Amino acid sequence: MGVVIRRGPSRQVCTMLWDRRTDAFILGQWFRGRIYERRCDLSPDGRHFIYFAMNGNWHSLSNCSWSAISRVPFLKALAFFPKGDCWNGGGLFLDNDRYWLNGGGCHPKGRDSTRLQRNEAYRPAGGRGGACLGVYYPRLLRDGWMLNEHLSAGITDQCDIFEKPLENGWLLRKYAHVQVGSPPGKGCYWDEHELIKTQSNLCIKQPNWEWADLDGERLVWAESGRLWTGSLTDSGLAEPRLLHDFNQMTFERRTAHY
Numbered sequence: 001m002g003v004v005i006r007r008g009p010s011r012q013v014c015t016m017l018w019d020r021r022t023d024a025f026i027l028g029q030w031f032r033g034r035i036y037e038r039r040c041d042l043s044p045d046g047r048h049f050i051y052f053a054m055n056g057n058w059h060s061l062s063n064c065s066w067s068a069i070s071r072v073p074f075l076k077a078l079a080f081f082p083k084g085d086c087w088n089g090g091g092l093f094l095d096n097d098r099y100w101l102n103g104g105g106c107h108p109k110g111r112d113s114t115r116l117q118r119n120e121a122y123r124p125a126g127g128r129g130g131a132c133l134g135v136y137y138p139r140l141l142r143d144g145w146m147l148n149e150h151l152s153a154g155i156t157d158q159c160d161i162f163e164k165p166l167e168n169g170w171l172l173r174k175y176a177h178v179q180v181g182s183p184p185g186k187g188c189y190w191d192e193h194e195l196i197k198t199q200s201n202l203c204i205k206q207p208n209w210e211w212a213d214l215d216g217e218r219l220v221w222a223e224s225g226r227l228w229t230g231s232l233t234d235s236g237l238a239e240p241r242l243l244h245d246f247n248q249m250t251f252e253r254r255t256a257h258y
Contacts, residue, residue: 001046003028003073004227005037006246014249015049017073018227020215025244028073029254031055038136038189039090039102046072048116050099052083052090067091067101069114076256081110088130092139094119103130128160132189133178144214145174156180163196164214170232171196172212172219193221195237204236 002018004025013035015028033055040051049072054065063084068077081101083089088103097115100122101107112118124138126147137160141147145162152158162174173194182190193212195204206212212221219237220229225247230240 001042001072003040003042003049004244004246005035005040006225006249007035007037008225010034012251014251015073015075016246023243026073027254029075029256030251031075032251036086036090036132038132039134041090041092041099041135041139042072043093043096043099045096047096048072048078048093048099048114049075050091050093051075052102054086063108065089066110067107069099069112069116071256071258074256074258076258078114078258079110079112079116081107083107086131088134090135092124092135092142094122100124102135106130133176136176136189140174140176148173166195166214166219166232167217168232168234169198171198172214174212195232197234202236 002020004016004018005013006016007013012030012032014030017026017028031053033053036052040049042049048069050069052067056064058064062082065083065086067081067083067089069079070076071078088106091099091101093099098117098119100119104120126137126141127134128137140162145164147160148163149161158178160176162176164172166172173196175192177190179188182188191211193206193209195206208223209221210223218229219232220227226245227243228240229243230237
């Protein structure tokens with residue numbers, strides 16, 4: 001199972017279940033606000049989703065932002081930890097039954113109706129800072145990415161290069177940018193990708209891929225509001241296939257089934 005976080009317009013976002021066996025997509029819930037996708041995680045059994053969200057409502061129980069655990073693909077909180085700012089938040093699953101809360105001591109006491117156990121002693125390896133990269137980088141390393149190089153042009157423009165081997169001698173390279181004054185349509189954290197043929201050093205740039213990864217033996221990526229898959233031959237990417245187009249989706253009120 002997977003969870004797709006579909007954002008747009010910028011203050012509207014929804015979650016969808018992605019059954020990767022059949023490539024069926026099932027809508028969960030819409031939310032008026034922001035979900036920080038780099039601070040989210042899915043439990044290994046695909047049942048629970050941990051996320052960090054912000055709606056800017058300072059007079060609510062969340063005090064404008066919160067971390068939560070929900071039942072996939074919905075957003076209704078089974079565990080709820082109000083935050084009050086956008087530092088830290090979100091977390092990682094250690095297994096199906098245990099999770100780590102990013103900056104756990106910064107969350108006021110919340111409520112938790114799950115049977116999951118919170119591990120307060122865990123410290124993930126590879127994180128950078130307490131915001132998005134404190135969750136995103138450990139998640140990449142856990143999921144088979146290798147950190148290759150760190151590039152820096154000062155505090156306001158940095159890039160970490162991650163790589164993952166693919167089939168037929170190919171390599172997927174991810175440039176994880178941290179940038180003030182990023183290109184139009186990009187946030188301060190954004191990724192770009194390349195396909196590298198390791199034997200010949202052939203490089204195929206994919207400037208429009210916002211996200212890409214290996215799903216079993218196939219390559220999957222997000223581009224222009226659509227999710228794609230394709231196979232790699234000796235000469236490059238062949239026969240891209242559209243899995244789902246999310247562009248025509250609009251906000252609708254939905255209630256979680258629990």
